[in-house]
Amino acid sequence: MTASVIHSLDAKYYTDPEIFKAEQTGLLARTWQFAGHASQVENTGDYFAFEMAGESLFCLRDREGQVHTYYNVCQHRAHQMVTGSGNTRVVVCPYHAWTYELTGQLRAGPNINAVEGFDKSKICLTEVRTEIFLGFIFVNLDNDAKPMDVWFPNARTELEEWLPHYEQLKPLEWVEIPENCNWKVSVENYSECYHCSLNHPTFAKGVVKPETYDIQPQGHCLRHTTECQNLADMTYDINSGFEHQNEYSSWFLWPMFSFQVYPGNVLNTYHWRAIDADHVVVWRGWYSIDGAEDKIARHLAIQDRETTVEEDIHLVESVQRGLKSRGYRPGPLVIDPKCGVNSEHSVMHLQQWMREAVDG
Numbered sequence: 001m002t003a004s005v006i007h008s009l010d011a012k013y014y015t016d017p018e019i020f021k022a023e024q025t026g027l028l029a030r031t032w033q034f035a036g037h038a039s040q041v042e043n044t045g046d047y048f049a050f051e052m053a054g055e056s057l058f059c060l061r062d063r064e065g066q067v068h069t070y071y072n073v074c075q076h077r078a079h080q081m082v083t084g085s086g087n088t089r090v091v092v093c094p095y096h097a098w099t100y101e102l103t104g105q106l107r108a109g110p111n112i113n114a115v116e117g118f119d120k121s122k123i124c125l126t127e128v129r130t131e132i133f134l135g136f137i138f139v140n141l142d143n144d145a146k147p148m149d150v151w152f153p154n155a156r157t158e159l160e161e162w163l164p165h166y167e168q169l170k171p172l173e174w175v176e177i178p179e180n181c182n183w184k185v186s187v188e189n190y191s192e193c194y195h196c197s198l199n200h201p202t203f204a205k206g207v208v209k210p211e212t213y214d215i216q217p218q219g220h221c222l223r224h225t226t227e228c229q230n231l232a233d234m235t236y237d238i239n240s241g242f243e244h245q246n247e248y249s250s251w252f253l254w255p256m257f258s259f260q261v262y263p264g265n266v267l268n269t270y271h272w273r274a275i276d277a278d279h280v281v282v283w284r285g286w287y288s289i290d291g292a293e294d295k296i297a298r299h300l301a302i303q304d305r306e307t308t309v310e311e312d313i314h315l316v317e318s319v320q321r322g323l324k325s326r327g328y329r330p331g332p333l334v335i336d337p338k339c340g341v342n343s344e345h346s347v348m349h350l351q352q353w354m355r356e357a358v359d360g
Protein backbone atom coordinates (compact mmCIF):
# COMPACT_ATOMS: atom_id res chain seq x y z
CA MET A 1 0.00 0.00 0.00
CA THR A 2 1.35 3.43 -0.87
CA ALA A 3 0.95 6.12 1.74
CA SER A 4 -1.24 8.95 0.54
CA VAL A 5 0.09 12.39 1.28
CA ILE A 6 -2.49 15.16 1.34
CA HIS A 7 -1.37 18.53 0.06
CA SER A 8 -2.52 21.95 1.15
CA LEU A 9 -4.90 23.94 -1.10
CA ASP A 10 -3.63 25.70 -4.18
CA ALA A 11 -2.73 29.34 -3.63
CA LYS A 12 -5.47 30.57 -5.98
CA TYR A 13 -8.13 29.69 -3.39
CA TYR A 14 -6.69 32.41 -1.18
CA THR A 15 -5.78 35.02 -3.76
CA ASP A 16 -8.17 34.84 -6.74
CA PRO A 17 -10.91 37.52 -6.64
CA GLU A 18 -13.15 35.26 -8.79
CA ILE A 19 -13.03 32.52 -6.16
CA PHE A 20 -13.82 35.10 -3.50
CA LYS A 21 -16.86 36.22 -5.52
CA ALA A 22 -18.03 32.62 -5.88
CA GLU A 23 -17.80 32.19 -2.09
CA GLN A 24 -19.82 35.35 -1.50
CA THR A 25 -22.69 34.28 -3.71
CA GLY A 26 -22.42 30.55 -2.97
CA LEU A 27 -20.97 29.51 0.37
CA LEU A 28 -22.12 32.57 2.33
CA ALA A 29 -25.60 32.36 0.89
CA ARG A 30 -26.18 28.79 2.01
CA THR A 31 -24.46 28.51 5.39
CA TRP A 32 -25.43 29.78 8.84
CA GLN A 33 -23.98 33.24 9.43
CA PHE A 34 -23.77 35.22 12.64
CA ALA A 35 -25.98 38.31 12.66
CA GLY A 36 -25.71 39.64 16.22
CA HIS A 37 -26.50 38.93 19.84
CA ALA A 38 -30.17 38.61 20.87
CA SER A 39 -29.63 41.32 23.50
CA GLN A 40 -29.32 43.80 20.60
CA VAL A 41 -33.07 43.26 20.03
CA GLU A 42 -34.14 42.80 23.63
CA ASN A 43 -37.51 44.62 23.42
CA THR A 44 -40.47 44.53 21.04
CA GLY A 45 -39.69 46.69 18.02
CA ASP A 46 -35.90 46.71 18.53
CA TYR A 47 -33.99 46.29 15.26
CA PHE A 48 -30.50 46.47 13.81
CA ALA A 49 -29.25 46.35 10.23
CA PHE A 50 -26.19 44.42 9.06
CA GLU A 51 -24.46 43.29 5.87
CA MET A 52 -23.93 39.69 4.86
CA ALA A 53 -22.95 38.05 1.56
CA GLY A 54 -23.31 41.41 -0.18
CA GLU A 55 -26.89 41.81 1.12
CA SER A 56 -28.29 44.36 3.54
CA LEU A 57 -30.50 42.65 6.14
CA PHE A 58 -32.09 43.60 9.44
CA CYS A 59 -33.18 41.73 12.57
CA LEU A 60 -36.30 42.79 14.46
CA ARG A 61 -38.23 41.50 17.47
CA ASP A 62 -42.02 41.26 17.04
CA ARG A 63 -44.83 41.59 19.63
CA GLU A 64 -44.79 37.84 20.32
CA GLY A 65 -41.09 38.03 21.16
CA GLN A 66 -39.98 36.30 18.00
CA VAL A 67 -36.87 37.56 16.22
CA HIS A 68 -37.25 37.96 12.45
CA THR A 69 -34.64 38.80 9.85
CA TYR A 70 -35.71 40.60 6.68
CA TYR A 71 -33.97 41.70 3.52
CA ASN A 72 -33.60 45.44 3.96
CA VAL A 73 -35.73 46.33 0.95
CA CYS A 74 -39.22 47.77 0.51
CA GLN A 75 -41.62 45.70 -1.59
CA HIS A 76 -42.88 48.85 -3.34
CA ARG A 77 -39.98 50.29 -5.33
CA ALA A 78 -36.98 48.88 -3.48
CA HIS A 79 -35.88 51.63 -1.12
CA GLN A 80 -33.92 50.46 1.95
CA MET A 81 -36.15 50.15 5.01
CA VAL A 82 -33.84 50.88 7.97
CA THR A 83 -30.32 51.99 8.79
CA GLY A 84 -28.30 51.35 11.96
CA SER A 85 -30.32 50.28 14.96
CA GLY A 86 -33.29 51.53 16.95
CA ASN A 87 -36.80 50.81 18.15
CA THR A 88 -40.01 51.23 16.22
CA ARG A 89 -43.75 50.43 16.47
CA VAL A 90 -44.05 49.66 12.76
CA VAL A 91 -41.50 49.64 9.95
CA VAL A 92 -41.96 52.69 7.72
CA CYS A 93 -40.25 53.02 4.37
CA PRO A 94 -38.61 56.47 4.04
CA TYR A 95 -39.47 56.76 0.32
CA HIS A 96 -43.32 56.78 0.13
CA ALA A 97 -44.20 55.80 3.70
CA TRP A 98 -45.47 52.30 3.11
CA THR A 99 -45.83 50.83 6.56
CA TYR A 100 -45.20 47.25 7.60
CA GLU A 101 -46.10 45.35 10.77
CA LEU A 102 -43.26 43.91 12.87
CA THR A 103 -44.21 40.56 11.34
CA GLY A 104 -43.30 41.97 7.92
CA GLN A 105 -46.90 42.25 6.68
CA LEU A 106 -47.87 45.40 4.75
CA ARG A 107 -50.23 47.43 6.93
CA ALA A 108 -50.86 50.66 5.02
CA GLY A 109 -49.58 52.99 2.31
CA PRO A 110 -50.70 56.44 1.15
CA ASN A 111 -53.52 56.14 -1.38
CA ILE A 112 -53.12 52.39 -1.95
CA ASN A 113 -56.90 51.98 -1.58
CA ALA A 114 -57.33 53.93 -4.81
CA VAL A 115 -55.86 50.95 -6.66
CA GLU A 116 -58.61 48.54 -7.59
CA GLY A 117 -57.71 44.97 -6.69
CA PHE A 118 -54.76 45.98 -4.50
CA ASP A 119 -54.40 43.09 -2.06
CA LYS A 120 -52.17 44.25 0.75
CA SER A 121 -52.33 40.86 2.45
CA LYS A 122 -50.12 39.55 -0.37
CA ILE A 123 -47.33 42.01 0.35
CA CYS A 124 -44.76 41.20 2.95
CA LEU A 125 -41.09 42.00 3.62
CA THR A 126 -38.97 39.07 2.43
CA GLU A 127 -37.94 37.01 5.41
CA VAL A 128 -34.66 35.16 5.99
CA ARG A 129 -34.22 31.91 7.95
CA THR A 130 -33.24 32.81 11.51
CA GLU A 131 -32.19 30.73 14.50
CA ILE A 132 -31.32 31.74 18.02
CA PHE A 133 -28.41 29.62 19.17
CA LEU A 134 -27.43 30.17 22.81
CA GLY A 135 -28.63 33.76 22.62
CA PHE A 136 -26.79 34.41 19.35
CA ILE A 137 -28.75 35.22 16.17
CA PHE A 138 -27.75 33.26 13.07
CA VAL A 139 -29.26 33.61 9.61
CA ASN A 140 -29.20 31.53 6.45
CA LEU A 141 -30.19 32.95 3.05
CA ASP A 142 -31.03 29.44 1.88
CA ASN A 143 -34.67 28.70 2.75
CA ASP A 144 -34.02 24.97 2.46
CA ALA A 145 -30.95 24.96 4.70
CA LYS A 146 -30.86 22.26 7.35
CA PRO A 147 -31.20 23.51 10.93
CA MET A 148 -28.06 24.39 12.88
CA ASP A 149 -28.42 21.28 15.05
CA VAL A 150 -28.00 19.17 11.89
CA TRP A 151 -24.99 21.15 10.66
CA PHE A 152 -23.34 21.15 14.08
CA PRO A 153 -24.49 18.04 15.95
CA ASN A 154 -24.31 18.22 19.76
CA ALA A 155 -22.71 21.66 19.76
CA ARG A 156 -25.74 23.33 21.34
CA THR A 157 -26.12 20.84 24.21
CA GLU A 158 -22.38 20.80 24.87
CA LEU A 159 -22.24 24.58 24.97
CA GLU A 160 -25.18 24.67 27.36
CA GLU A 161 -23.22 22.35 29.62
CA TRP A 162 -20.09 24.50 29.46
CA LEU A 163 -22.11 27.70 29.91
CA PRO A 164 -24.90 26.97 32.42
CA HIS A 165 -25.27 30.77 32.79
CA TYR A 166 -25.58 31.46 29.05
CA GLU A 167 -29.02 33.10 29.31
CA GLN A 168 -27.54 35.85 31.46
CA LEU A 169 -24.54 36.50 29.23
CA LYS A 170 -24.30 39.71 27.21
CA PRO A 171 -21.44 41.31 25.28
CA LEU A 172 -18.85 42.98 27.50
CA GLU A 173 -16.67 44.10 24.61
CA TRP A 174 -16.14 43.59 20.90
CA VAL A 175 -12.72 44.03 19.39
CA GLU A 176 -12.28 44.46 15.68
CA ILE A 177 -9.03 43.02 14.27
CA PRO A 178 -8.30 43.76 10.61
CA GLU A 179 -5.97 41.21 9.00
CA ASN A 180 -4.36 41.56 5.55
CA CYS A 181 -5.11 38.01 4.48
CA ASN A 182 -7.81 35.84 2.97
CA TRP A 183 -10.45 34.73 5.50
CA LYS A 184 -9.46 31.08 4.97
CA VAL A 185 -5.85 31.74 5.98
CA SER A 186 -7.14 33.17 9.26
CA VAL A 187 -9.66 30.34 9.79
CA GLU A 188 -7.03 27.67 9.11
CA ASN A 189 -4.62 29.34 11.50
CA TYR A 190 -7.37 29.34 14.14
CA SER A 191 -8.07 25.67 13.48
CA GLU A 192 -4.70 24.11 14.24
CA CYS A 193 -2.41 24.31 17.25
CA TYR A 194 0.65 22.89 15.45
CA HIS A 195 1.96 26.49 15.53
CA CYS A 196 1.06 27.16 19.18
CA SER A 197 4.11 26.15 21.20
CA LEU A 198 6.45 28.13 18.94
CA ASN A 199 4.25 31.20 18.51
CA HIS A 200 1.90 31.49 21.49
CA PRO A 201 4.00 31.11 24.65
CA THR A 202 1.39 32.80 26.91
CA PHE A 203 -1.48 30.67 25.61
CA ALA A 204 0.55 27.44 25.57
CA LYS A 205 2.14 27.95 29.00
CA GLY A 206 -0.44 30.01 30.90
CA VAL A 207 -3.85 28.93 29.58
CA VAL A 208 -3.93 25.47 28.01
CA LYS A 209 -1.90 22.28 28.22
CA PRO A 210 -0.81 21.80 24.60
CA GLU A 211 -0.04 18.08 24.99
CA THR A 212 -3.78 17.49 25.63
CA TYR A 213 -4.94 19.64 22.68
CA ASP A 214 -7.04 18.00 20.03
CA ILE A 215 -9.46 19.09 17.31
CA GLN A 216 -12.10 16.78 15.85
CA PRO A 217 -14.90 17.32 13.33
CA GLN A 218 -18.51 17.09 14.56
CA GLY A 219 -20.55 17.48 11.39
CA HIS A 220 -19.48 20.89 10.09
CA CYS A 221 -18.25 21.93 13.53
CA LEU A 222 -14.58 21.61 14.48
CA ARG A 223 -14.44 20.90 18.17
CA HIS A 224 -11.28 21.89 20.08
CA THR A 225 -10.68 20.29 23.48
CA THR A 226 -7.85 20.62 25.97
CA GLU A 227 -7.19 20.74 29.67
CA CYS A 228 -6.13 23.98 31.30
CA GLN A 229 -2.54 24.55 32.39
CA ASN A 230 -1.38 23.44 35.85
CA LEU A 231 -3.15 25.78 38.25
CA ALA A 232 0.10 27.31 39.51
CA ASP A 233 0.92 28.42 35.97
CA MET A 234 -2.49 29.78 35.02
CA THR A 235 -2.51 33.49 34.34
CA TYR A 236 -5.85 33.94 36.16
CA ASP A 237 -8.26 32.38 38.67
CA ILE A 238 -10.47 29.80 36.96
CA ASN A 239 -12.70 28.98 39.90
CA SER A 240 -16.22 29.61 38.58
CA GLY A 241 -18.00 26.93 40.58
CA PHE A 242 -19.27 25.40 37.33
CA GLU A 243 -18.49 22.03 35.82
CA HIS A 244 -15.74 22.01 33.16
CA GLN A 245 -14.01 25.01 34.79
CA ASN A 246 -10.62 23.37 34.28
CA GLU A 247 -11.12 22.74 30.56
CA TYR A 248 -10.78 24.81 27.43
CA SER A 249 -13.04 24.06 24.54
CA SER A 250 -14.14 25.66 21.34
CA TRP A 251 -16.78 24.99 18.72
CA PHE A 252 -15.89 26.37 15.32
CA LEU A 253 -19.05 26.56 13.22
CA TRP A 254 -18.12 26.38 9.54
CA PRO A 255 -17.46 28.72 7.85
CA MET A 256 -16.93 31.91 9.89
CA PHE A 257 -17.85 31.73 13.57
CA SER A 258 -16.48 30.15 16.70
CA PHE A 259 -17.66 29.85 20.30
CA GLN A 260 -14.72 29.54 22.64
CA VAL A 261 -14.93 28.76 26.33
CA TYR A 262 -11.78 29.53 28.33
CA PRO A 263 -11.01 27.73 31.60
CA GLY A 264 -13.30 29.20 34.26
CA ASN A 265 -16.26 29.00 31.80
CA VAL A 266 -15.44 32.34 30.17
CA LEU A 267 -17.26 32.75 26.85
CA ASN A 268 -15.67 34.53 23.95
CA THR A 269 -16.32 34.39 20.22
CA TYR A 270 -14.64 34.82 16.87
CA HIS A 271 -16.48 36.11 13.87
CA TRP A 272 -14.64 36.39 10.56
CA ARG A 273 -16.02 38.98 8.13
CA ALA A 274 -14.47 38.54 4.72
CA ILE A 275 -13.88 41.89 2.99
CA ASP A 276 -12.19 40.76 -0.24
CA ALA A 277 -9.73 38.07 -1.31
CA ASP A 278 -6.90 39.74 0.66
CA HIS A 279 -8.70 41.18 3.70
CA VAL A 280 -10.68 39.88 6.62
CA VAL A 281 -11.85 41.52 9.84
CA VAL A 282 -11.98 39.30 12.90
CA TRP A 283 -14.46 40.35 15.58
CA ARG A 284 -13.55 39.07 19.01
CA GLY A 285 -16.47 39.16 21.45
CA TRP A 286 -16.16 38.77 25.23
CA TYR A 287 -19.19 38.15 27.44
CA SER A 288 -20.12 38.59 31.07
CA ILE A 289 -23.25 38.40 33.19
CA ASP A 290 -25.52 41.23 31.98
CA GLY A 291 -22.51 42.63 30.10
CA ALA A 292 -21.38 44.12 33.43
CA GLU A 293 -17.72 44.83 34.18
CA ASP A 294 -15.96 41.55 34.89
CA LYS A 295 -12.33 41.53 35.95
CA ILE A 296 -11.47 38.08 34.61
CA ALA A 297 -13.12 38.45 31.20
CA ARG A 298 -11.55 41.91 30.81
CA HIS A 299 -8.13 40.61 31.86
CA LEU A 300 -8.41 37.73 29.39
CA ALA A 301 -9.61 39.98 26.58
CA ILE A 302 -6.57 42.23 27.05
CA GLN A 303 -4.12 39.35 27.49
CA ASP A 304 -5.53 37.65 24.38
CA ARG A 305 -5.30 40.85 22.32
CA GLU A 306 -1.72 41.55 23.40
CA THR A 307 -0.48 37.99 22.89
CA THR A 308 -2.37 35.39 20.80
CA VAL A 309 -4.17 37.87 18.53
CA GLU A 310 -1.08 40.00 17.94
CA GLU A 311 1.07 36.92 17.34
CA ASP A 312 -1.45 35.48 14.86
CA ILE A 313 -1.70 38.69 12.79
CA HIS A 314 1.99 38.41 11.86
CA LEU A 315 1.61 34.73 10.97
CA VAL A 316 -1.44 35.06 8.73
CA GLU A 317 -0.18 38.18 6.94
CA SER A 318 3.13 36.48 6.19
CA VAL A 319 1.26 33.45 4.82
CA GLN A 320 -0.85 35.68 2.56
CA ARG A 321 2.31 37.26 1.13
CA GLY A 322 3.76 33.77 0.66
CA LEU A 323 0.68 32.54 -1.18
CA LYS A 324 1.37 35.20 -3.80
CA SER A 325 4.93 34.01 -4.32
CA ARG A 326 5.71 32.27 -7.60
CA GLY A 327 7.95 30.03 -5.56
CA TYR A 328 5.19 28.43 -3.49
CA ARG A 329 4.19 24.81 -4.19
CA PRO A 330 1.45 23.62 -1.79
CA GLY A 331 3.17 21.40 0.75
CA PRO A 332 2.02 18.21 2.44
CA LEU A 333 -0.15 18.55 5.52
CA VAL A 334 1.22 16.90 8.64
CA ILE A 335 -1.50 14.39 9.43
CA ASP A 336 -0.79 12.21 12.41
CA PRO A 337 -3.10 9.18 12.52
CA LYS A 338 -3.17 9.65 16.30
CA CYS A 339 -4.25 13.32 15.81
CA GLY A 340 -3.15 15.53 18.73
CA VAL A 341 -1.65 19.01 18.90
CA ASN A 342 1.03 18.48 16.26
CA SER A 343 -1.34 17.22 13.60
CA GLU A 344 -3.08 19.17 10.83
CA HIS A 345 -5.99 16.78 10.31
CA SER A 346 -8.34 19.65 11.20
CA VAL A 347 -6.88 21.70 8.33
CA MET A 348 -7.48 18.75 6.03
CA HIS A 349 -11.20 18.75 6.97
CA LEU A 350 -11.44 22.51 6.52
CA GLN A 351 -9.75 22.43 3.13
CA GLN A 352 -12.12 19.70 2.04
CA TRP A 353 -15.07 21.98 2.91
CA MET A 354 -13.30 24.91 1.22
CA ARG A 355 -12.86 22.91 -2.00
CA GLU A 356 -16.47 21.73 -1.95
CA ALA A 357 -17.69 25.29 -1.45
CA VAL A 358 -15.98 26.49 -4.61
CA ASP A 359 -15.83 23.42 -6.84
CA GLY A 360 -19.14 21.83 -5.83
Ligand code: FES
Binds near residue numbers: 074075076093094097
Ligand atom coordinates in the same frame (compact mmCIF):
# COMPACT_ATOMS: atom_id res chain seq x y z
S1 FES B 1 -40.17 52.25 -2.07
FE1 FES B 1 -40.89 51.99 -0.08
S2 FES B 1 -42.71 53.10 -0.03
FE2 FES B 1 -42.03 53.31 -2.04
Ligand SMILES: [Fe+2]
Binds near residue numbers: 190196200312
Ligand atom coordinates in the same frame (compact mmCIF):
# COMPACT_ATOMS: atom_id res chain seq x y z
FE1 LIG C 1 -2.53 31.09 16.54
